[in-house]
Amino acid sequence: MATPTLDKADAAGTPEPGFADSPYITVTLRVRRFNPEVAAEATWQDFQLEMDPKERVLDALHKIKWDVDGSLTFRRSCAHGICGSDAMRINGKNRLACKTLIKDINPEKPITVEPIKGLTVLKDLVVDMEPFFQAYRDVMPFLITKDTNEPTRERLQSAEDRERFDDTTKCILCAACTSSCPVFWNDGQYFGPAAIVNAHRFIFDSRDEAGEQRLEILNDKDGVWRCRTTFNCTDACPRGIEVTKAIQEVKRALITRRL
């Protein structure tokens, strides 16, 4: 979004720090901790941190891990919204910790940080992503052509054909969408939005020739028809992908091709 400035932070109601010219404020990070080697139950733990409100939730987690409690466990790699490692539930909403500025989520109240829902928590904020990636693998997320010969020239595509699936190429597989879906929470056999987004990426690619197979896979009883158009996925996606629309386009393609 817009470049954050101090003026804006003040305008957003950030309280003046105790001493002049320091941007730091005290924020409380309420982290849901779980360590299966210590206790069977998860617990909430509060951390008081001096943070610049323009810093991100990931910076706060770093501060905890590096300065306070090295046992805090979470995934992150790029720290810049590209790798999709650090999706978590921040103040009850799925977001990337590395793209969430503290000033944007009301630092006056404790900021809750939990693992994403619907997947088994392994430790603290780390969940078992295997069911998520299994659904991803199931839709064959790679180019398939019937021509088995080695290609001798580039597979060309018009700008309009490329535009058709542009939105769904942006996915970084963070699982924010799938783990925000109530159907997935209730019964994780559902393929989930992310798998459908990545099937859409190839179904509507003019160079790909396995669209029919992918549609058949998603015609499964745990496929697209379990979607109830809740729009949680679209709200959750840190890449701004119109996830629900992509799912709807897959449904429409199935109906028009089958009837």
Added chain:
Amino acid sequence: MSTETTATGIGPVEGSGAHEGSYGVDNPAPFIEPPRKRTKKTPRSTRGNFEMYGWLFMRLSGIVLVVLVLGHLLIQLVLDGGVSKVGFAFVAGRWASPWWQVWDLAMLWLAMLHGANGLRTIINDYAESVKSRLWLKGLLYTATVWTIVLGTLVIFTFDPNIR
């Protein structure tokens, strides 16, 4: 840099009373099986386009039900003096006409199948064990078939001269 950092407020997660303190490296808490992991035993679907037709049916029957149900409510509860007019004679008068017979029959079938399919969806979502799924669906289908058969029977065999 001002980094005054403290860790306080450790407490149990909402709802969890007892706290196991005895776990350690040598006595780890029990491994939690991923609840919905796809395994070899996960049944593969062989149902063809059934779910697609179900999805389409919900939308198509919904459109027709808007007309049927709202029209029904208007006639029964609003027009001509409202609900107080509804009695045996009123029903007998309406079912004398094939138009209202067909109207009510269509409403019965569509609402029952629509509602049953909707509840089937909800059972698929919420019932966790195979057994409870089986029982709930059995109950649902029995009730649905029973209501449809009984309703259809009444619409076609209704006798206005019954004593």
